[in-house]
Amino acid sequence: MSASENLPVVSTLAEVARLVDRQQGLYVRWSQGPGADLAEASSTDDLTGVAMPGLSASPLDIESWWADRPVELWVARRLYDYAHLPHDKGPGVRPWVLRGREAGRGPDNEPLVTDAEPLCWIADEVIDAAKKEVARQEREWGTLRRGGR
Template sequence: MELRQLQYFVAVAEEGGFGRAAERLTIVQSAVSQQVRRLERELGVVLLDRSTRGTRLSAAGERLLPQARAALAAAEQVRRTAAGIRAGTDGVLRLGAVQTPGTRLDDALARLADRAPGLRVRLRQGPPAERLEALRTGGLDAALFRAVTAHPDLDLVPVWHDPLHVALPADHPLAAEDELRLDRLAHLPLRLAARDRNPAFHALVTDACRGAGIDPPPGEPFTTLRETLAEIGSATTPSWTVFYEVNGLPDLPRVAVRRLAGPTVTTSLARPAGPPAPALRHLLHALGAPRAAHAPHP
């Protein structure tokens, strides 16, 4: 059974004859008659009663006409959806997400919904290594990463830049400064998460220290941000850590949080190398990177 056979049957039923149906379809009458008869043979029922007085629906044709119309409507919907997918305004976009300050990501997804109302975004959170593996294996179409600036298999487009913050004991002399430079922290033990927990951020901090000409002594291990800050506020030996804002700046007793001068952390959208799919171009626009959305892969 072919869609055109259903189309011809519906046209004959609606026009009341093969001649008028042929005119509507802009084909010869014999082609309409031939295809409808093939449909009847395949279904094993007579759809149209033909006589010298004209053509009308049989009982079987009357029963099947609504279903034929529904099948044609469903096929048309498939075509429209496919066209939307090609244009990037429909379909499913699987996005690896990160926590962002305030409602930044939610706002970007709202802008994406305005640009591509039929596009459904499936968010997937997880450690950076998990998101990277999902990109490699096709489980994600794109993913957000912090502090990752280059990767041999991916295109990375910077979308956000955020300051870094230092946490240190509130009674330390450096806490009196509104903004801290790295060279001022050279002799204070640094609590930094191990490289294997977040390689990109670890490299960002250590490279920034190296660029500032310092090599701070290692402090106690970094666990979670809240636990580490609590230990910084209560420890007898002063230490410091560096972090980026996610859910607002923490406010803990005996801990001072100051902005770090100079280095920032960049959040980038990563995707497989090559020209971006239309849905990804819409996403890049929504994230605030319209020019980068069309940048060729180097």
């Protein structure tokens, strides 16, 4: 059994929010998992095929402009942004949380993370809950138009 198969699974937005509340420097990565990623520890730019100096990931740290809004809503917003990737990238792609060091930026200005320490998988039901939470905000926030969703 690989190390990635032994990772705990968070199954609620509240669990992810507690992680984000407790520590900084966390990222979510959408891929086939640490077992597939950590051998190379490098992402590839899909357009050019260029290897990048780290794993492409999305930061989970709460920005100061978020102010006193709920952490769960922040997490929902961050997960919602890339929830299309399993559809776009194919079978086996799922989100997992890691701690690491930012080594640069990718072509979409995403952090490229090195020294990745896998922490947990994020269950599908968390992504479903994130989508529902963002949809509930539409009247207040407006519409986020994302292709293919």
